[in-house]
Amino acid sequence: QLVAGALKNPVGTSPLGEIIRRKSARNAVVVVNDLTRPTPNQQILPPLLAEIEQAGIKAEDITLIIATGIHRHHTGEENRRVFGEEIAARYKIVNHDCDRNLLSLGRLSNGLELEINRTAAQADLLVTIGVVGLHYFAGYSGGRKSILPGIASRQAIEANHKMMSDRRACLGNYQDNPVSDLMLEAARRAGVDFILNVVTQSKQDIAYCSAGDVELAWLEAVRFCEKISTVEIASRADIVIASCGGYPKDINMYQAQKALDSALLAVKPGGSIILAAECREGLGEDTFQAWIEQSDCPQDIVDRFNHRFELGGHKAYAICRVLDHAQIFLLSELSPDLVWKMYMQPVKSLEEAMSLAMERQGHGADILVLPEATKIAVTVHRA
Incomplete structure (x- = not known):
């Protein structure tokens, strides 16, 4: 119900179906987390994918790209376990490779050349899913992280991660964090159309769900996460x-x-x-x-x-x-x-x-x- 409600009431964008029809999108890429990030995929993906199909994009024209960053690739068996047998059989699932199949989107404000997964860059519709939680130098995960580092080039990931030496790049800080700011700029440059992010409790139970704009919907989830994860001693x-x-x-x-x-x-x-x-x-x-x-x-x-x-x-x-x-x-x-x-x-x-x-x-x-x-x-x- 939380997921369905978020999809019907997106933050900062039109509903997903309207975006698809307005863009006359014929294909879609959904960027998904890899197995190192516990994600309730089987609660998130079915309603999201159903909405994309209901708006006119066929299942065979939907690609799930695993945001591996520099992590190892999934095996087919891991895809079936992480995403479920039905999704693994119905949709094309590919691992991002940070060294191959990349497309340059030009330079960001700090001079960094942003290269991302070519399939994602060329998609008519680009959607990302994520889990918002604390991150040790990006402040919080989710949202913009699906693009950088998720589906970016090795060089872009390295340049972004190098900024972790800045004292503002720390756990729980998202308002004045140079690492997070560059990630958001990259997500905007990539043209993310829509995100679906959740905050999870123990055992991957969804505590909160937000959908819509890559920044505004993410911030809604961050503020919820901040309330439940900050402990004063x-x-x-x-x-x-x-x-x-x-x-x-x-x-x-x-x-x-x-x-x-x-x-x-x-x-x-x-x-x-x-x-x-x-x-x-x-x-x-x-x-x-x-x-x-x-x-x-x-x-x-x-x-x-x-x-x-x-x-x-x-x-x-x-x-x-x-x-x-x-x-x-x-x-x-x-x-x-x-x-x-x-x-x-x-x-x-x-x-x-x-x-x-x-x-x-x-x-x-x-x-x-x-x-x-x-x-x-x-x-x-x-x-």
Whole structure:
């Protein structure tokens, strides 16, 4: 009902059917999330796709493009699991490739050349779906992120991510965030006609849905997300226990890292963070792993980032920002040697982690638990 209501009452645009008829659109691209971003696709996509078809675009002329950014491609089996058997059989589903099948849309205001997926750029109708949640340097996910980084070139993604070193590019900030601003400019340049974004609760239940303009509808979802995800605490804690919230948010360290930024907002300088993250697929990205393996200390990674940005390496840099502030104990399936190489301390159980953290911080230590850290932005109360 939330999805149907949003489609009938879009924010900042005409209803989708009217847009299709006005443009005389004969084909459509729907940009969808990859499996690293839990999305209630089987609740979102059927009513959206039905509306597109009812306005006159045939199923065979609708393409779903997976916004992989630089992530690995989906397999056919993963598409069936993520989108459902019926959608996987009825519609063409393709993985975005950040190195191929690109079209330049010119330069953005900062001089960056914007190249995006050619099929999306040439579509009569461009629609994106997304989940709005906290993001460690874009402020919030969803909306404009479907284009940059979702279906952009490697070079554009790298240039945008490099801006994460700006202090305004941080968790929960969207009003004065240079990374987010450039993403929005890219989405406008790409000509996104319509978005459908949701805010989810545990187990992917939809708490809020907005549709319409790529900026205005997204902001509606952001404001809702801000209300339910911001938690005020009296003071920072000596020990913060953080969980990613389970699979797929902890599918690998590349994704699990995001929980550390929430923990960073909550822990005292010199404190301890206990991160519970399965990481069944290891570190999750080759460049990220290379930066870790080729370093001798965290400062090596910081210096390398400041000298030359490389996508994937930015994750290693993000971890080092946290390590500069706190000790990290990691409960995962990663090998102890690899955990040590990330300058974290491996533990085999939560009990072991607590024992080590209490020993480090003292037995009168304040403890804070963040069960789904990637969904929480902590603020400290100011008297």
